[in-house]
Amino acid sequence: MKRMIALLALLVLLLAGCAPAAGAPAAALLTLDTGVSPEAWARVPAGPFLMGQHEHEMLVDYDYEVMVTPVTNAQYARYLNEALAKGTVKIADGWVVGHYDGDPFSNHRHEKEIAAGDWPQFPLANEDARLTFDGQAFAVRPGYEMHPVTMVTWFGAKGYSDFYGYRLPTEVEWEKAARGTDGRAYPWGAEIAGHNANYSGSGDPFERNVGKLGNTTPVGFYNGKTYDGYATVNSPSPYGLYDMAGNVWEWTADVNPGAHYRFMRGGSRADYGFDLRVWTRNNAEPHYASPSVGFRCVRTVTK
Numbered sequence: 001m002k003r004m005i006a007l008l009a010l011l012v013l014l015l016a017g018c019a020p021a022a023g024a025p026a027a028a029l030l031t032l033d034t035g036v037s038p039e040a041w042a043r044v045p046a047g048p049f050l051m052g053q054h055e056h057e058m059l060v061d062y063d064y065e066v067m068v069t070p071v072t073n074a075q076y077a078r079y080l081n082e083a084l085a086k087g088t089v090k091i092a093d094g095w096v097v098g099h100y101d102g103d104p105f106s107n108h109r110h111e112k113e114i115a116a117g118d119w120p121q122f123p124l125a126n127e128d129a130r131l132t133f134d135g136q137a138f139a140v141r142p143g144y145e146m147h148p149v150t151m152v153t154w155f156g157a158k159g160y161s162d163f164y165g166y167r168l169p170t171e172v173e174w175e176k177a178a179r180g181t182d183g184r185a186y187p188w189g190a191e192i193a194g195h196n197a198n199y200s201g202s203g204d205p206f207e208r209n210v211g212k213l214g215n216t217t218p219v220g221f222y223n224g225k226t227y228d229g230y231a232t233v234n235s236p237s238p239y240g241l242y243d244m245a246g247n248v249w250e251w252t253a254d255v256n257p258g259a260h261y262r263f264m265r266g267g268s269r270a271d272y273g274f275d276l277r278v279w280t281r282n283n284a285e286p287h288y289a290s291p292s293v294g295f296r297c298v299r300t301v302t303k
Contacts, residue, residue, distance in 0.1 A: 032227055036220025038075060038146070040068040042177075042240045043301065049176045050183035053279045058172055066169065066177045067296040069219035069242050070148035070250060071160060073130045073140045079160045080122065080131070080138040088163060091133075095120040098159045108258035112285070120287050121156030128291040146218040148248045148294040154262045154286035157251040157295035166297035168253035171281070173298055174265045178245070179278040180238030187237035187244040192273040196235040197222055197246030199273050205230050207269075216269055216291075219243055245276040248294035261285060268292035 043065050051058040080096060083089040089098040102116035124133050129151040130144040152160075161167050169177065178187050186192050194202040198217045201207075205228045206215040220242040221227070224234030237244045249264035261283040267276035270292045284293075 032218060034146070034218050034220040034223055034225065036069060036223055036242055038067070038069045038072045038219050041065040041299070042068050044173070044177045044239050047181065049179070049181045051172065051175050051279070053277075055183045058176070060172060060176055063301040064173060064298050065301055066173075066239070066241055066298050068240060070248055070294045070296045071157075072146055072219055073149045074145040076122075076149035076152065076160060077131050077138040077140050079163055083159070083163055084138075089121060089159065090118075091124065092118065094124050096122040096124065096156070098155065100155055100158070103255050103260060104257065106258050111258055112260045114260050114286060119155040120153055120289075121159050122152055123289060126151055126289075147216045148219055148243065150216065150248055150291045150294050151289045152251075152294060153289050154251050154284075156289075158253075160295075161297045164297075166299045168251055168295060169298040171252045171254050171263055171265065174250065174252050175278055177239055177241055177298075178237050178266070182238075185277045185279075186235075187241070187278065188233070188235040192245075192276060193233070195222070195231060195233045197243075197267075197273075197276055198269045199246045199267060199271055199276055200269065201272070202246070203230075216247055219247075221247075245278070246271075248292055249282055249290075251293065251295040264293060 043063055046060055046062050048057050048059045050056070080089065083098070089096050097118040098121050100114070100116065100119045103114040105111070105113045122131070123129055130141045130147060130149070131138050132141060158168055184190055186196070188196055198204055198221065204217055204221070206217050222232045222235040223242065225232055236242050244266055246267050247269055248266070249268045250266045252263050252265055254263060264282040264284070265280070267280060
């Protein structure tokens, strides 16, 4: 029996050595072009909509614009380089850090104080990060330029938004942008299938190469095109926004009284299909970073 256990352990080690590295998709797919621009924005008009699983009517009484896709690695690397050059961020203890003005603090039970000061935005040497730093500048690991940035904290998402004069969406703004006004469960409609979005078990080419948890897909991947024999269904929200379900969870702006946690929306590559319903919430402390969490920005309409 001991010999059998030893042989099984050896087999596991050999198989592990042959397996692709976590998060590494097939090389032929790394640079595919979805045709969806991460620089594009879409307008969400003012008006009522149905929010939450029980469809409470909410009103957003202003127009606003939302990024058509999550922020990409290329966009975030550009931000870090520009912010580092301007002194908006700095390097400390293995992280990119930047100033945050702090949260109101009421000393509620389980509440942690988020005081004014430097807070972590992005890790420098994490195997799940798709950006590299040579001591002078940030660059994207080849092939990941058009994938959503991950391993970015809430502070890092807010730092990016503030730097360019944008902001993170509130939960209300995010949900209206994701589902429109008819109370649908997913951005594209009432049901989900594997070719609508990137989630656990969806079967996309990136998932096939790294196992069930899969990998991120390039932003806008689910736009009706066929990639490596995998036919996607065009699955934007009613306002033309892609990746509002799956791929990465997205940080939202809300700072709730008596709580230090921040909320995320949309589900990710590592979640089941039902977790991608537009009303589903996730939360974490604002310095949390994950290979399944990213963000997108909103901006006020000025004309």
